[in-house]
Amino acid sequence: MVSVAFDRLEIQGNILRGYRRNLVRHLVLEVRNRDAARRFLGVAAAGGSDDVPRITNEAPGRARPDAFFNIGLTFAGLRALGAPQDTLASFPTEFVEGMTRRALKLGDFGPGAPEHWPQPFDNPARVHIVASIYADFKASLDKAQAQVAPAFTIVGVLDGRSLPNQKVFFDYKDNISQPRFQGIDDPEQRRVDEPKDPLGTVLLGHPTRFEGLEFGVPVPRELGFNGSYNAFRVLRQDAAGFERYLTTAAERLLSHPDVGQLLPKGEEGWIGAGLDRVGALREIVAAQMCGRWRNGVPLALSPDSPLPEPGVSETNFDYPRGSTCPAGSHIRRANPRGGQIVQRIANRTRRLVRRGMSYGPDFDPKLPDDAERGLLGNFIGASLGAQFEAVMYDWINLGLQDPDITGSNDPLLGANEPETSWFDLRLRNGGHIRLRGFPRFVWARGGAYTFLPSLPAITYLSKLTG
Amino acid sequence: MAGESGFDTFVDDLPRKWWFKLLANWIVIPFWAWLRPTPPLPGGPRPTPQPSENVQRMMNLVMPLKDKSPLGRAYAAMAVAQNVNEIFAGLDNVGTVHFARFVVIGDNLCMISVYDGDFTNYIRDFIATVGSVFDAIMDLVEGGEAVKPCETKIDAFIDWIHAHDLFQAPDLPTDLFRLQDAARGVERKREPGLLRSLSREYILQLNANPNFSLGGGYRAYPGFSVAQVRQKLGVGW
């Protein structure tokens, strides 16, 4: 059901449907001069000018701009713009506290602790706005940045890009599964058969998947309605460490008595042309950790080979009892779909819209290096607490949803420590081999919880006084 | 003890003297609390880095009754009795609750439970399952109407429950220094609180927070979730 009075043109872009551009630049902005900032926002929401980029809405239409421009505000940012006290008090606690104060819940400790975050995230009080520019050419990013600069203090610039073939570091194809929304036609999702999510999954003021339950709409309604929240995360990926571990695991598996149930002798070629046994086992470990082969083919539909029969869907599958996708794999943890979970009523209630791009230099597995690289991730939903944090805490880092994985963390991005980590590889006979001793491959290097206001809400903010 | 004077003994005995207690409770502690403001520490268990170190958690929810009389307590008993089946069925659907019970202690209606994982998910899923049933309870407790209906004020409701969940004193008493300083907004990185001022910190916290839970409590099978126990017993998770 789409609520009445819903106008797509009032929503910022990149929320309900993704942009798919080559490049992104996130500008981390501090509001030093309230008036300048408000003026900028007012013009940007009203369609832009020669000096101010236009905020891109949900339906940019045929006249695709060179650069797509969107903003999110932190709690500190709302305050810096002069939002009144009752408005500030109407935002949910996790947003008010901000990402750094939720560190333990998010697994941001050890190397990922906020104390180790570099500039600008070392000083959350100055992180007011994250403005994101999406474009295909660097010149468009530079142009928009030059337009933003006079109105704000730019405290951080983070550049990201799409890797070829829709890949992310660790060499997986990403951006396949996304929620799709009732009443929204997304050409990329027309063939997906997952149930559609109500708009309230991602926009405030609309019905949610929880019957009767509503997430608070900040006041005044003009500001809160059709808003959304984003967990913006700078996630460093240890690509060299990940590849190294795949080799270690594969070499250990070679002599495991049950390895034939993982990969019968002679089937190496099904995994990839020219792969030896270690090479094939590495791919199996990588696939099981993710729930998809690195080329995106889901284990739920094609457990034995990434080169499935033609016609196997990338998106249309579920997790029935005895599913061939390991319960501990990343995609099954992050979205257990219709599968049996402990939190019986929570199926499909913790959906996340993901809009991420990679940052850092290319990685060549033949010449592994430790350069800083990873994912600039946006995890978007109507409630940070009920969606992003709920997934991170109970599902990614505890495995509470299934007794067979409880006590273990997500093998790809969980807060793993070699002394305690474990992951059960699924065997063809239904048994398992337990992998241990893997380190943490992903940790935070920064981030912020932002509020993604609707266009009328941005206009409202631009008219604040005092 | 060698060198102990009569005066030492006198001072040591002070806390036992009635007039000293009076002085302490009415003058010294209020003045001291004013001098050294101590915010009540938040309720519930503190997160551990690895959630698996602390799968099972305790909730000691203390809700002061509006009507502090035998009649008021009787209303509370009735409200629970009328809704308890639905509430327990709801808890079953949440899937992460080991035990829960309602008790009346003094003029408070209390709900005491042991659950797995994150507190907010527990409460949110609970309200999503029982819907408006919990509103009947909120009608009877101080401040309850501000967060009613729980379903449409879910964020505020969760905050309210959190605020009424008892502070859980750390299992390691000296951790109280760190918590209290953090709540005061002062950073005490290098110099740990002197051990002998610990009882002072307790007094200040107990002054701000009259009810509290002493430590995290005993667990017969630590680290196991409800579903793991159910799975082992073959009673279906």
Ligand code: HEM
């Ligand atoms: C650097 C860190 C991460 C990497 C490398 C990564 C990688 C991947 C990959 C390869 C997929 C499969 C592609 C797809 O289904 O679209 C995926 C899916 C997904 N990831 Fe991540 N991810 C990361 C962080 C996160 C985080 C922090 C979360 C959220 C808490 C998350 C939530 C999801 C979700 C919800 C899906 C879709 C699952 C589905 O609907 O089936 N990911 N991720």
